[in-house]
Amino acid sequence: MDKFAVLTAVAAPFPRDNVDTDSIIRIERCTGTPKEALGRYAFEMVRYLPDGADNPDFVLNQPRYRGAQILVCGEFFGTGSSREMAVWALAGMGIRCLIAPSFGQIFYGNCFQNGVLPITLPPATAAALMRQASDPAAGPFSVDLERQTVNGDIGFEIGARRRKMLLEGLDEIALTLAMDAKIADYQAADRERRPWIHFFRNP
């Protein structure tokens, strides 16, 4: 997984509330499209016109936001389905960081698994950043995960473990596999404590 340190990039405003993962990536793209090919299907219902051409009204199609790597989002971005393809699609179109007052819970966890940083900020602070992202005179945003800041002076909270995972590009499966002896110990004790859990296909 790519390490995340300091990201200086164009931020695009995406003010809609309750953006669900169905609208980030349609179910038809979750049934066999390779991970690497999902980027072009992100937000496809609003990103393209019926004839397949780019919809000029879609924010990421506008010249100044092309190549944006930060999305400033409305409330509860990523609600709904657990499909991780939503994060893969966003990452596939170059998004590395999302800023919102709140996120859908499963989506939020999925972001960390893929090197995408979801930043939760108080509504007023997120709204100020939304205005800044919409201001043609404003420059790129700077997100510093090490210092936990946006644009130098806005602090954000993120769990120490998740921060370290992103900073170092760590793989959670590898970390847990290294603790396999603890899992084995737990299961050995649990077989005594709750045998019906472990021997349920009993004759």
Next chain:
Amino acid sequence: MAGRTLFDKVWDPHVIEELGDGVQLLHVDRHLMNELSGHRGQLEIAQRGLKMRNPELAMGTLDHVVSTAPGRRGGPAPWAERMIEIFRVESARAGFPVHDFGDDGQGIVHVVGPELGFTLPGVLLVCGDSHTCTHGALGALAWGIGTSELTHVLATQAIVQQKPKTMRVRFEGTLARGVSAKDMILALIGRLGTAGGAGYAVEYAGEAITALDLEGRMTVCNLSIELGAKIGMVAPDEKTYAYVKGRRYAPKGDLWKPALAHWRGLPGDADARFDAEHAVDCAALAPQITWGTSPEDVIGVHEMIPDAKPEALAYMGLEAGRPIAGTKVDRVFIGSCTNARLSDLRAAAEVVRGHRAAAHVNAWVVPGSQRVKREAEAEGLDDAFRAAGFEWREPGCSMCVAANGDRVEPRARCVSTSNRNFVGRQGPQARTHLASPATAAAAAIAGEIADARAL
């Protein structure tokens, strides 16, 4: 010291290791798999050169991409056949059962898990599907996971998780006749909003919850994710134990007694404290129906369409200020992990008996599992639906997820017993109104949104 909640009592014994920062490594007791998310995780661990750690704690079934057409034998298209086959082959190689066509256990994961006794009180259960919160109805700790977490569970039988805060929602009073579990939870979502439960594990309590049967409790817990909460739970009680007893994978023989003793200790202590509390007066509840493109956009079926969210109203083809009742419908879908159990089909059948669906409505009933289908047929529900002009189909997720050939046509209006009315959820430009089985059945008969109690 304050007492402990049901959630605490189920969560705490699953901790394998503290990882710091409030994050814990937890043991997964039950891994429920379907072909869509399951096969993807199976391909991922194979690619990493890893093996499934504890296949004896897993089971699979086929639901998301299967055809539900009468007489179906597989998926609706070659890509779906390939996915089902990968899932079968990889599951057999790993050594856990997939409940295939012809088995009682083929059906929607969240219908089948409890039905087979795979879901038990006090277990930590995960599944690659957001509606895994359903299983909390039995007093299980259950939530939906993404592909990476699913791969992690396959490889390690554990999951890394931050402990959520706790919320209790008390449903007080007695439901009026014709008002159901679906109406209770939709009303709550309408009140708290779709992010109202974010960051919480929610416990549903109160006399109206106690009065529900297990299937009704599953409907309530199922929509926890639409309240923003990954986890919803109901304390197990005598109804729960009676429901579990004798099921295919439920503890038997010498294992039943210690299991039951453990479960009886799970309900929260009387002095347990919650981080948030809410109450809903059930006596005042009417049948609910959604009008917009989020489950929080919900009103009583007798109410006026509100003057809000103009974009949602435009998508739905509705006009603010008019009664929602009387809105013409094209499709009716009775099914999904929310409302495709036997009690749901009975409630719908009761409404349709002696009536016929309006000529312009295409109405479907999709039972939640082979067992539900068999039991419904044994009591003649299929005949009741067919006589009323409904199509009686095979088990699967069908039009709830629209990944299997079953979908609503563009701009067609569907009253659906499913769980999401998102833009395009039931097909591009499809217009979905979420409601209970009785309300959906009434819409089919009336040909328009209607109050089942007035039929």
